[in-house]
Amino acid sequence: MAQCIPxxxxxxxxxxxxxxxxxxxxxxxxxxxxDCIGYNNIESFAPLSSFDQLPKNFxxxxxxxxxxxxxxxxxxxxxxxxxxxxxxxxxxxFCAINVGEKANDKENSDSSKKRKFGNFSNSQVxxxxxxxxxxxxxxxxxxxxxxxxxxxxxxxKPQNKKExxxxxxxxxxxxxxxxxxxxxxxxxxxHVRARRGQATDSHSLAERVRRERISExxxxxxxxxxxxxxxxxxxxxxxxxxxxxxxxxxxxxxxxMKLAAxxxxxxxxxxxxFNEEMNIACNTGLIQGMNIxxxxxxxDPSYIQSNALLHxxxxxxxxxxxxxxxxxxxxxxxxxxxxxxxxxxxxxxxxCYNNVHGSSSLWDQVRLxxxxxxxxxxxxxxxxxxxxxxxxxxxxx
Amino acid sequence: MQLxxxxxxxxxxxxxxxxxxxxxxxxxxxxxxxxxxxxxxxxKLAADVAMACARGRRAKWARALVADLSxxxxxxxxxxxxxxGEMHERxxxxxxxxxxxxxxxxxxxxxxxxxxxxxxxxxxxxxxxVAKSMVKRRTKMLKKIIPGGEVLxxxxxxxxxxxxxxxxxxxxxxxxxxxxxxxxxxxxxSITHRASSKDQLKQREGS
Numbered sequence: 001m002a003q004c005i006p007x008x009x010x011x012x013x014x015x016x017x018x019x020x021x022x023x024x025x026x027x028x029x030x031x032x033x034x035d036c037i038g039y040n041n042i043e044s045f046a047p048l049s050s051f052d053q054l055p056k057n058f059x060x061x062x063x064x065x066x067x068x069x070x071x072x073x074x075x076x077x078x079x080x081x082x083x084x085x086x087x088x089x090x091x092x093x094f095c096a097i098n099v100g101e102k103a104n105d106k107e108n109s110d111s112s113k114k115r116k117f118g119n120f121s122n123s124q125v126x127x128x129x130x131x132x133x134x135x136x137x138x139x140x141x142x143x144x145x146x147x148x149x150x151x152x153x154x155x156x157k158p159q160n161k162k163e164x165x166x167x168x169x170x171x172x173x174x175x176x177x178x179x180x181x182x183x184x185x186x187x188x189x190x191h192v193r194a195r196r197g198q199a200t201d202s203h204s205l206a207e208r209v210r211r212e213r214i215s216e217x218x219x220x221x222x223x224x225x226x227x228x229x230x231x232x233x234x235x236x237x238x239x240x241x242x243x244x245x246x247x248x249x250x251x252x253x254x255x256x257m258k259l260a261a262x263x264x265x266x267x268x269x270x271x272x273x274f275n276e277e278m279n280i281a282c283n284t285g286l287i288q289g290m291n292i293x294x295x296x297x298x299x300d301p302s303y304i305q306s307n308a309l310l311h312x313x314x315x316x317x318x319x320x321x322x323x324x325x326x327x328x329x330x331x332x333x334x335x336x337x338x339x340x341x342x343x344x345x346x347x348x349x350x351x352c353y354n355n356v357h358g359s360s361s362l363w364d365q366v367r368l369x370x371x372x373x374x375x376x377x378x379x380x381x382x383x384x385x386x387x388x389x390x391x392x393x394x395x396x397x
Numbered sequence: 398m399q400l401x402x403x404x405x406x407x408x409x410x411x412x413x414x415x416x417x418x419x420x421x422x423x424x425x426x427x428x429x430x431x432x433x434x435x436x437x438x439x440x441k442l443a444a445d446v447a448m449a450c451a452r453g454r455r456a457k458w459a460r461a462l463v464a465d466l467s468x469x470x471x472x473x474x475x476x477x478x479x480x481x482g483e484m485h486e487r488x489x490x491x492x493x494x495x496x497x498x499x500x501x502x503x504x505x506x507x508x509x510x511x512x513x514x515x516x517x518x519x520x521x522x523x524x525x526x527v528a529k530s531m532v533k534r535r536t537k538m539l540k541k542i543i544p545g546g547e548v549l550x551x552x553x554x555x556x557x558x559x560x561x562x563x564x565x566x567x568x569x570x571x572x573x574x575x576x577x578x579x580x581x582x583x584x585x586x587s588i589t590h591r592a593s594s595k596d597q598l599k600q601r602e603g604s
Contacts, residue, residue, distance in 0.1 A: 238535035
């Protein structure tokens with residue numbers, strides 16, 4: 001998709017002009033230091049006229065999500081040597097947009113200078129950044145700028161600069177690539193670098209970002225829906241997704257029919273699930289965690305006694321606290337501890353997460369669950385497969 | 398806030414199972430003279446509601462699902478309320494606010510679209526146009542399938558689809574295991590019944 005950069009003629013700002021604009025920017029910076037405008041992750045760099053534009057939020061859908069990101073500065077700052085004072089706010093990650101790919105040597109040298117500078121200033125830049133800087137000081141083709149957000153959690157994973165497609169990482173929890181131009185110690189930004197030979201105005205960049213987000217979602221869906229590895233293209237993928245959702249819905253109907261047939265009175269109680277082969281080692285914790293509703297009239301008193309004894313013997317003092325905590329949730333009528341293992345329902349729980357937790361970890365989990373109260377947060381089933389960023393996104397929905 | 402995968406999975410499934418059993422018990426209390434069809438509908442309702450509740454308010458499809466279910470049949474209303482408990486008002490109320498606003502904007506969109514299409518007399522069937530229409534048709538179908546998908550645009554539709562698919566998978570698994578459990582317990586109880594009846598026969602013979 002080779003398109004002419006329309007403003008090529010003006011993509012080589014002289015050093016003087018750049019300095020002038022930098023001064024202007026610095027003045028502007030001092031005035032609106034306390035002002036977090038909003039997240040701007042796409043900036044157009046090339047045309048000189050764009051320097052007068054204030055950074056705008058091109059990607060509209062992102063505004064609400066990214067309000068935590070601070071003000072993203074004018075691209076001119078990347079040219080200068082004076083690092084602005086970012087100490088106030090925790091800004092997001094920073095990737096510079098540099099449009100003039102077939103740049104003149106001045107820009108190249110400047111950028112190489114910046115890169116080295118960036119390396120010194122940002123101690124968190126990965127090793128691959130250093131190699132990248134040394135290796136491709138001249139190539140401005142598809143540059144990514146990596147950076148790690150300060151105060152990031154351990155879940156961040158720095159990405160290597162390998163593929164040629166631009167990717168913008170806007171979510172909070174992700175690590176984006178550090179800027180080769182500016183990586184101040186306390187603030188990071190996300191910029192999008194336009195690809196070589198592509199249009200550089202804000203609309204096309206925003207569109208590209210949007211397209212990439214959609215393709216990212218399609219990739220996740222591809223992982224979820226079985227048998228979609230070979231299918232390329234949106235229409236085919238959507239076909240598969242539709243078929244899969246329809247088949248799942250039909251399965252639900254079929255299973256509900258079978259459940260209704262199997263149990264004509266619709267009484268799914270723990271009593272009926274009681275299985276004589278008690279798998280004590282792994283199940284008691286799970287059973288306590290589930291706290292199944294049990295109508296009183298169906299309880300056999302001797303059964304309760306034996307269960308209580310079993311319960312006391314195995315689980316110990318921590319269980320009583322758990323029961324009390326659990327009984328306060330929703331409308332639980334269960335008052336006596338129920339330690340009868342539900343063998344098959346347990347296998348359901350087990351199959352869903354591969355490792356069977358020891359009882360101690362389950363107490364913690366259930367306690368956590370209770371502190372959240374009735375607000376259950378959804379996380380994906382195959383949590384091990386989906387990356388963390390997806391989880392944060394789904395949480396933010 | 399990022400929870401560990403295992404914790405979150407457990408939380409969701411525990412919530413799901415809990416709500417499901419709660420719902421089934423609520424259905425059981427009013428199931429004395431139900432036909433098979435009605436029972437099946439009640440089970441399905443319980444399953445859907447449990448799924449939506451376990452997901453919580455944060456997913457648009459969950460809210461839309463609850464709203465659809467409560468709007469469909471009048472006799473579902475009471476059942477639904479008993480199943481949901483306190484979440485019912487929250488889920489239904491929030492949904493009503495969103496509906497009206499979206500309808501208005503769709504009208505405007507349709508009008509402008511009509512004007513645009515009438516302005517263009519000739520239609521050239523490029524490959525890109527064909528591809529786009531294919532994708533458009535499929536997204537329309539997807540919107541019909543996913544609850545609450547009518548008012549979502551491309552990206553959020555895919556998001557909701559992702560969410561919905563994972564919870565559907567959980568729902569299917571849960572129902573399968575419930576089914577298996579009841580089947581096994583039925584077979585066990587029948588075995589024990591047979592054994593006890595044999596013992597009784599022996600006792601009678603012996604005495």
